[in-house]
Amino acid sequence: MSAGRTRFVGMGVRIEVDHLTMRYGAVTAVEDISFTVEPGEFFGLLGPNGAGKTTTLETIEGLREPTEGRVAIDGRDPARREPDLQRRIGVQLQSSAFFERLTAVEQLQTFGSIYGVPTSRLDELLEQVGLTEKATAQVEDLSGGQKQRLSIACALVHDPEVVFLDEPTAALDPQARRNLWDVLRGINESGRTVVLTTHYMEEAEELCDRVAIVDHGQLLQLDTPATLIRRLDAATRIGLAVEAISIDEARALPGVQTVAVGSAGLVIETRDAATVLGELGRREALEGLSVSKGTLEDVFLDLTGREYRA
Numbered sequence: 001m002s003a004g005r006t007r008f009v010g011m012g013v014r015i016e017v018d019h020l021t022m023r024y025g026a027v028t029a030v031e032d033i034s035f036t037v038e039p040g041e042f043f044g045l046l047g048p049n050g051a052g053k054t055t056t057l058e059t060i061e062g063l064r065e066p067t068e069g070r071v072a073i074d075g076r077d078p079a080r081r082e083p084d085l086q087r088r089i090g091v092q093l094q095s096s097a098f099f100e101r102l103t104a105v106e107q108l109q110t111f112g113s114i115y116g117v118p119t120s121r122l123d124e125l126l127e128q129v130g131l132t133e134k135a136t137a138q139v140e141d142l143s144g145g146q147k148q149r150l151s152i153a154c155a156l157v158h159d160p161e162v163v164f165l166d167e168p169t170a171a172l173d174p175q176a177r178r179n180l181w182d183v184l185r186g187i188n189e190s191g192r193t194v195v196l197t198t199h200y201m202e203e204a205e206e207l208c209d210r211v212a213i214v215d216h217g218q219l220l221q222l223d224t225p226a227t228l229i230r231r232l233d234a235a236t237r238i239g240l241a242v243e244a245i246s247i248d249e250a251r252a253l254p255g256v257q258t259v260a261v262g263s264a265g266l267v268i269e270t271r272d273a274a275t276v277l278g279e280l281g282r283r284e285a286l287e288g289l290s291v292s293k294g295t296l297e298d299v300f301l302d303l304t305g306r307e308y309r310a
C-alpha cells in the first residue's frame with residue numbers, strides 16, 4: 001500500500017494464492033504461482049496474451065478449481081461458493097454476458113435484487129460509470145465500451161469488499177478510462193481490495209500498489225511499480241526537436257549511449273543525464289526537450305520480450 005493514503009481499517013479481504021497450478025488438458029496455464037494480496041491493497045496482474053491472468057483470477061474468484069495448490073479469500077475456499085463470501089466479492093469477467101432484452105438499469109436491478117440493493121443505488125452506479133443517459137437502452141444497443149462499463153457497474157452493485165476486474169478498461173475511450181480510474185481509486189480508498197488485470201502499463205503504474213508480472217503461467221516479478229522500475233535501472237531518454245542538434249553531433253556528446261530519429265524528433269539514451277543535459281545546454285540545443293526515465297512498460301518488455309507471440 002502506498003504511504004500517505006487514508007485507509008479504512010477492518011474492510012477488504014486478504015487473498016492467498018499458494019503454489020497454484022492450473023492445467024487445461026495438456027496446456028499448463030498457471031504453474032506454481034504463489035502470492036498474497038493484503039486487505040485494502042490495489043493489486044495488478046500483468047502479462048502478455050495467454051500468460052495465465054484470467055485463469056489465475058477466475059480461480060481466485062472461485063469459478064475454477066485449482067489443479068494443484070490452493071487459493072483462499074480470508075482463509076476460505078472460494079470454490080465452495082458460500083453465499084456470505086460471495087456477497088463480499090464483486091466480479092467483472094473478461095467477456096461479459098448479459099441477460100437478453102433487458103435495459104441497462106434492469107440489468108443492474110437483476111444483479112442488485114439478489115442482494116437486496118435499493119433502487120437509489122442503481123442510479124448512483126449508472127452515474128459513476130457514465131451511463132445515466134443509457135439507463136433505458138437495451139443492452140444489445142450499447143456500444144462495446146458502454147457494455148464494459150455496465151459490466152463494471154454490475155460487479156459493484158452490491159458494494160463488495162473485494163472487486164476483481166479482468167481488463168476493465170480494454171474497450172474504453174481515454175476519457176472513460178480515466179473516469180473509471182477515479183471510480184476504482186475511490187473504491188480502493190474506502191478500504192476495499194481491488195485486483196485487476198490490464199495490458200495498459202500506465203494504468204497499472206497509476207493505480208496499483210503492487211503488480212505481479214506473469215508469463216507462460218509463471219510469476220516473473222512481484223513488487224511496487226516504483227521498485228520494479230528502479231531495479232530495471234533503465235537509461236534516461238532525452239527527446240529533442242530534429243532541428244536542435246545534428247545526429248552526428250548528438251552521438252559525439254559525452255555520456256550518450258544511443259541516438260535514434262523518430263517522427264517526434266531525436267531520442268538520446270543515456271545513463272548520465274546530467275552530463276548530456278549540461279552539454280546540450282551549453283550548445284543551446286534544447287529545442288523540444290523532454291526527459292523520461294524508465295516506466296513500467298520498460299520493465300514489462302524487459303521481462304516478457306518485445307515480439308508478438310501466439
Ligand SMILES: Nc1ncnc2c1ncn2[C@@H]1O[C@H](COP(=O)(O)OP(=O)(O)OP(=O)(O)O)[C@@H](O)[C@H]1O
Pocket residue numbers: 024027028029047048049050051052053054055056094
Ligand atoms: N478453457 C480452456 N481450455 C483450454 N485452454 C485454455 C482455456 N482457457 C485458457 N486456456 C489456455 O491457458 C493459457 C492461459 O490463458 P488465460 O486466458 O489465463 O491468459 P490471459 O493471461 O488471461 O490472456 P489474455 O491477456 O489474452 O486475456 C492460454 O494458453 C490459453 O490458451
Ligand SMILES: [Mg+2]
Pocket residue numbers: 053054055094166
Ligand atoms: Mg485474460
